Amino acid sequence: MKKTLLLCFIHGFKGGDDTFGEFPEHLRALVQNGLPKIRILAVQYPKFETQGDLTKCVSKFREWLQEKIIDLEVENAAPSPTIDPSVRTILVGHSMGGIVAADTALLITSDKMIESSESSEIEPSQHNSLMFPYIQGVLAFDTPYLGISPGVVAHGAEGHYNAASSAFTQLSGLATAIWGTETVADASKDKKKPVAALPAPPVKEAPASGWAKWGKIAAAAGGVVAVAGAGTAAFVNRDKITEGWSWVGSHLEFVGCLMQGENLRKRVTAMMELHENLDVGWANLYTRLGKQAVSKNDGSMVGSVIGNQRTFCNLPKKKVRELWQEAINDAAHDETGAHMAMFYPKDNPGYYDLADAAKKLIIEWTSNDWYESSTGDETTTFSIQHDEL
Structure with a gap:
């Protein structure tokens, strides 16, 4: 029977x-070259809203994945997709996508979600080896399974504060002139605090004489204001003004798992058990800053956090650490930049080493009896996009 690795x-x-x-x-x-006996396909899960309940997002992804796998099983004429599947899957997730991938694997093998599970941990005996779709491995890239490193905030907060403070200052004069009240910027002028690294809602260009002016007035008067991270200024979105803080809350709900220490540890424990008991591959290739990351020693907020392990993710200890591999970026100046530039060679000198490490892991996980039993025509060149599968 012809085999396919997705x-x-x-x-x-x-x-x-x-x-x-x-x-x-x-x-x-790269993987096709290393596993010539089977067909290798690459597909991207279409863009989805990273807001709301994480468990609902995982359920939607599982349904989508099942449909794709069923189509491939039919194409391969597999007699029994659950007992002897012709298709196995490597879930490849970046950042929070790695958590979606892990929770999907755990949901398929235990029919329990991390977020909704009432028990403190998932027992090994609860794992189901007859899984569908069959998850061969979960390959994560810079996924904060144990939360985001404190250095991300410490090294970036000063720049985030300066950008947001400047934007608020521009709005303060307009509000005072109209309402004669103290604005957020005025109230915190002498209170230097880092701002939250929240992404802003999408904004559309508007003529300066129209909504742009009203938007500034509304913002300065205490309307809906979102402060974006990564150096983006504070601004107002016209379509979101009636939603109030629900927009912010919805996105915080999605990433809220990063603030739930017990569930983070539970997920890591469950994935380790899945790896050991069902031979499901699991790894996290995490970014670490290299030559361009020089901590200042001038007493500033940035200089107060010094260390040679500047990573985006908190790192595990003990045996779990063996499954995590560092991916050094010698060009990135900060953790967030390295995190976002992983898959772009011009911004990440370690791109090809990263790809080679990922290839080796996938080949290692897939070089098994299932692979060796593959028969039929070998395929050396085959790729599909998410709208073609």
């Missing part, structure tokens, strides 16, 4: 179809 890519928080760049096809070609 590499399914899942973007992270506020990501999209461009998150992985040309990486999916590059990795597919």
Whole structure:
């Protein structure tokens, strides 16, 4: 029977179809060369809203994946997709996409979700080896399974504060002139605090004489204001003004799992058990800053956090650490930049080493009896996009 390995890519928080760049096809070609007896396909899960309940997002993704796998099983004329599947899947997730991937694997093998599970941990005996779709491995890229490193905030907060403070200051004069009240910027002028790294809702260009002016008035008067991270200024979105803080809350709900320490540890424990008991591959290739990351020592907020392990993710200890591999970026100046540039060679000198490490892991996980039993025509060049599968 002809066998197929599907590499399914899942973007992270506020990501999209461009998150992985040309990486999916590059990795597919590398894996195909290393596993010539089976067909290797690469597909990206279409852009999805990274807001609301994470468990609902995982359920939707599972349904989507099942439909794709069923189509491939029919194409391969598999007699029994659950007992002897012709298709196995590697879930490849970037950032929060790695958590979606892990929760999907755990849902398929235990019919329990991390977020909704009432028990403190998922027992090994609850794993189901007759899974559909069959998950061969979960390959994560810079996924904060144990939360985001404190250095991300410490090294970036000063820049985030300066950008937001400047934007608020521009709005303060307008509000005072109209209402004669103290604005947020005025009240916090002498209170230097880092702002939350929340992405802003999409904004549309508007003529300066229209909504742009009203937007500034509404913002300064205490309307809906979102402060974006990564150096983006504070601004107002016309379509979101009636939604109030529900927009912010909805996105916080999606990433809220990163603030639930017990569930983070539970997920890591469950994935480790899945790896050991069902031989499901699991790894996290995490970014670490290299030559361009020089901590200042001038007493500033940035200089107060010094260390040679500047990573986007918190790192595990003990045996779990063996499954995590560092991916050094010698060009990135900060953790967030390295996190976003993983799949772009011009911004990540370690791109090709990253691709090679991913290839080796997938080949290692898939070099098994299932692979050896593959028969039929060998396929050396085959790639599909998410709208073709």
